[in-house]
Amino acid sequence: MPSLFDKVTAGDLHLANRIVMAPLTRNRSPHAIPLPLTATYYTQRASAGLIITEATAITQQGQGYSDVPGLYGTEQLDGWKKVTHDVHAAGGKIVVQLWHVGRVSHTSLQPDNGAPVAPSAITAKTKTVLIKDGQPAFVETSAPRALRAEELPTLVHSYQTAARNAVETAGFDGVEIHAANGYLLDQFLKTGANQRTDDYGGSIENRARLMLEVTRAVTSAVGGGRTGIRLSPVTKSNDIHDADPQPLFDHVVRELASMNLAYIHIIEGDTGGARALTERPFDYAALKAAYRQAGGKGAWMVNNGYDQHMAETAIQEGDDLVAFGKLYIANPDLVARLKQGGPFNAGNQKTWYGGGAEGFTDYPTL
Ligand code: 8OZ
Numbered sequence: 001m002p003s004l005f006d007k008v009t010a011g012d013l014h015l016a017n018r019i020v021m022a023p024l025t026r027n028r029s030p031h032a033i034p035l036p037l038t039a040t041y042y043t044q045r046a047s048a049g050l051i052i053t054e055a056t057a058i059t060q061q062g063q064g065y066s067d068v069p070g071l072y073g074t075e076q077l078d079g080w081k082k083v084t085h086d087v088h089a090a091g092g093k094i095v096v097q098l099w100h101v102g103r104v105s106h107t108s109l110q111p112d113n114g115a116p117v118a119p120s121a122i123t124a125k126t127k128t129v130l131i132k133d134g135q136p137a138f139v140e141t142s143a144p145r146a147l148r149a150e151e152l153p154t155l156v157h158s159y160q161t162a163a164r165n166a167v168e169t170a171g172f173d174g175v176e177i178h179a180a181n182g183y184l185l186d187q188f189l190k191t192g193a194n195q196r197t198d199d200y201g202g203s204i205e206n207r208a209r210l211m212l213e214v215t216r217a218v219t220s221a222v223g224g225g226r227t228g229i230r231l232s233p234v235t236k237s238n239d240i241h242d243a244d245p246q247p248l249f250d251h252v253v254r255e256l257a258s259m260n261l262a263y264i265h266i267i268e269g270d271t272g273g274a275r276a277l278t279e280r281p282f283d284y285a286a287l288k289a290a291y292r293q294a295g296g297k298g299a300w301m302v303n304n305g306y307d308q309h310m311a312e313t314a315i316q317e318g319d320d321l322v323a324f325g326k327l328y329i330a331n332p333d334l335v336a337r338l339k340q341g342g343p344f345n346a347g348n349q350k351t352w353y354g355g356g357a358e359g360f361t362d363y364p365t366l
Helices: 036-044 074-089 149-169 184-188 204-222 244-260 284-293 308-316 326-330 335-337
Strands: 009-010 013-015 019-021 050-057 094-099 127-132 135-140 174-176 227-231 263-267 300-301 320-324
Touching: 009 019, 009 300, 036 074, 036 320, 074 149, 094 149, 094 204, 094 284, 149 174, 149 204, 149 320, 174 204, 204 227, 204 244, 227 244, 244 284, 263 284, 284 300
Parallel strands: 019 050, 019 320, 050 094, 094 174, 174 227, 227 263, 263 300, 300 320
Antiparallel strands: 009 013, 127 135
């Protein structure tokens, strides 16, 4: 019977256990540059089988929050170089999450204070986090403009460049494409945000096109075995919804099956919230079966509200990896704590976004 503590291979990634640190936005990178404190934070958590970094912007246009890191400047890549060096020295594996927020942004964060970009000019009824005087302030997102079709090749290319720089320059073991939680690629996927009438809107095939083009471009730069992708079929995050998510995501994973990805990362239910939504039913077993039937060999990573018992059951029943979010904020030695069945530190939500070492690098180990 496989256990959470057994090693596993995900594409080219050889992982010491099945316990993953989920991507967690922390807003502690002024000017989008990860600080030495960020290296301390991730290195404290290096006993995870895999660390997925906080969402990291591929371009300035992809920025939607204050003080989140990027991958598009030399100093940003240098900041990450220290993170990957220190995590590797501690025996860990780390991939960076490639992020473009699309419409979930604010003009004050955009190049020339312009409008954020989106599949269609539909404002998300959601808030973003701007850091003011070191404190998080939640503000309404700005009205977006629809991307022109001729802008899309450049956009795809910017994912590819970020992926290449992440692996070749910053030293990451791989990348995770953020296609979840109502950000750009999820906006293209879903009917609630995509009303395009060109090849990137309308049918399921058209709405999935940008995400699949991005994934192909990223895998051609760094290899499928170093590429994972995060999906959230029914999340409510950032005012996103789709009229019929099951056939949409079944199509998506069937197309991903041939790309030899390291892993597929699924958020079950509403991100950080309910795992089952009566108004948004979804069959995750059918999704996984669609991927396997299409020949998909990547590791299957599950996430959202897993406790120890649920995680052990998931691995015993054939999932390959479990990602923990809130537990990882408060428990740097989560692997050791799970191994002995707890106890677990309680986290402090007030220090999730912004600030310094408090609530970041000061949680005690056993
Ligand atoms: C919380 C706050 C800001 C961003 C996500 C990148 O939900 C995020 C995020 C989460 O994927």
